[in-house]
Amino acid sequence: MLEVTVEVLLLLIAAGFLAGFVDAIAGGGGLITLPVLIIAGANPVTALATNKIQAIFGAGTAALSYARGGHVNLREQWKSALIAGVASIAGALLISYLPTDFIRIFLPILLIGIAIFFATKKGLGDQDRVRRMTPAMFAVTMVPLCGAYDGLLGPGAGSFYMLAFVSLAGYGVLKATAHTKLLNLASNSGALLAFAFVAEPWWITGLIMGVAQIFGARLGAVLAQRIGARLIKPLLVMTSLILAIKLLWDMV
Template sequence: MFEVSFDLLVLLIAAGFLAGFIDAVAGGGGLITVPTLLLAGADPVTALATNKVQGVFGAGTAAVSYARGGHVKLRRQLWPATIAFGAAMAGALLVTVLPTDAIRLFLPILLIGIAIFFATKKGLGDGDRQQRLSPALFAATAVPLCAAYDGVLGPGAGSFYMLSFVSLAGYGILKATAHTKLLNFASNLGGLTVFALVATPWWMTGLAMAAAQIAGAQCGAALAQKIGARLIKPLLVATSLILAAKLLWEMF
C-alpha cells in the first residue's frame, strides 16, 4: 500500500508533523521533509513531488487556522492566490530548462540576508508598518516571484513570502505569517499539479505525511497566534540560517 517500509513511514510521518509545525509558524518545513524523503530512498524529483503532496495540506490547514483567528480574510487573497498557483505551475514546468544549480548558489546569500533582516531590524513586531507597494502591485510582482521559486525548488519559499509581506506590504510579523499561508498553499498546489503529470509522487506516503502535517500545522498556528512575533521571529531566523547552511554544505 505504501511506497516505503513501516519504519521509514513512521520516520516520514514524524517529519511531516514537525514540518507542519515549523511551516505554520515561520516557513521552512521543506528543510525537514525533503531530506527525510531522500533518506527514505526517493530520487530528487520524487522527493520534491511528494513534498508538494503533503505540503499542500499543511499550508491549507495553517491558512484556515489563521483565518479563524481573525488574522487574515482568505476571500481577499483569492486573486493573489490564483497568481501564485499559475506562477508555481510555470516554475515547475521550467524546472528542466532553468539553471537550478545557479539558482541554488544565490539562495544561501538570500536566506542569510533574510535572517539578518529579521534579527537586526528594529521595530519589527506584530504592528503594521509603512506600506511600500499597493496590494495590486504586490500581487503582480512579489507574489509571482516567490511562487515561481516555490514551483522550481521550494524550500525557503515561506521565508521569501514573509520577507515580502513585512518589507513591501508593511505587515506586522503575525499578520504577514497569516497572509503567507494561502499563497504558500496555492503555489504548492500549482507545483503539485505539474509534478503529478511529469513525475511520480509517492501518493500514499505523501497522504500519510499530510495527516501529520495537518496536526502539526494546527499546533504551530495556535501557538503562533498566542505568542506572535516573540515566537515567529527567532524561529524564522533559525530556519533561514539552517537552510542556508544546508545548501552550502551540499555545494561544498
C-alpha cells in the same frame, strides 16, 4: 500500495508532524521532510513532488487557522492565491530549462540576508508598518516571483514571502505569516499539479504524511497566534540560517 516499509513510514510521519509545526510558524518545513524522503529512497524529483502533497495539508490547515483568527481574509486574497498557483505551475514546468544550479548559488546569500533583516530590524512586531507597494502592484510582482520559485525549487519560499510582506506590504509579523501560509498553499498546489504530469509522487506516503502535517500545523498556528512575533521572528531567523547552511554544505 505503500511505497515504503512501515518502519520508514513511521519516520516520515514524525517528520511530517514536526515540519507542519515549524512551517505553520516560520516556514522551512521542507528542511525536515525533503532530506527524510530522500533517505527513505525517493529520487530528488519524486521527493520534491511527494513533499508538495504533504505540505498542502499543513499549509491549508495553518491558513484556515489564521483565517479563523482574523489574520487573513480568504475572500480578499483569492486573486493573489490564484496568481501564486499559476506561477508555481510555470516554475515547476520550467525546472528542466532554467539554470537552477545558478539560482542555488545565490540562495544562501539571500537567506542569510533575510535572517539578518529579521534579527536586527527594529520595530518588527505584530503591528502593521508603512506600506511601500500597493496591494495590486504587490500581487503582480512579488507574488508571482515567490510562487514561481516555490514551483521551481521550493526551499526558502516561505522566507521570501515573509520578507516581501513585511518589507514591502508593511504587514506585521503575524499577519505576514498568515498570508504567507495562504500563498504557500496555492503555490504548493500549483507545483503538485505540474509534478503530477512530469514526476512520480509517492501518493499514499504523501497523503499519510499530510495527516501528520495537519496536527503539527494546528499546534504551530495556535502557538504563533498566542505568542506572535516573539515566537515567529526567532524561528524564522533560525530556519533561514539552517537552510542557508544546508545549501552551502550541499555545494561542497
